[in-house]
Amino acid sequence: MKPYFIIAMLACATAGCVSRTPQWDARFGDATRAAFAQQIINPEAARDRRPVAGIDGQAAAASQQRYQKSFTEPPPPSSVFTIGVSGAK
Numbered sequence: 001m002k003p004y005f006i007i008a009m010l011a012c013a014t015a016g017c018v019s020r021t022p023q024w025d026a027r028f029g030d031a032t033r034a035a036f037a038q039q040i041i042n043p044e045a046a047r048d049r050r051p052v053a054g055i056d057g058q059a060a061a062a063s064q065q066r067y068q069k070s071f072t073e074p075p076p077p078s079s080v081f082t083i084g085v086s087g088a089k
Helices: 002-015 022-026 030-038 057-072
Strands: none
């Protein structure tokens, strides 16, 4: 009685090691790779030696520094100016 029990337990234990999704496993990550590829406008851009038209280096650096500073220093509170508004009737 014991050998059959041991064989049954081994069969149950090794059944979890068998891959039951070979179709899914073969295509694992395809959607992620496709989404990543669709975000590339020009795949040959690295080979293009023409200069890029846009913002110059000093302006880009200043813009980036202002952006980083915006997280460390909150904007000053704006003053609210109201005329003719009262709560009494």
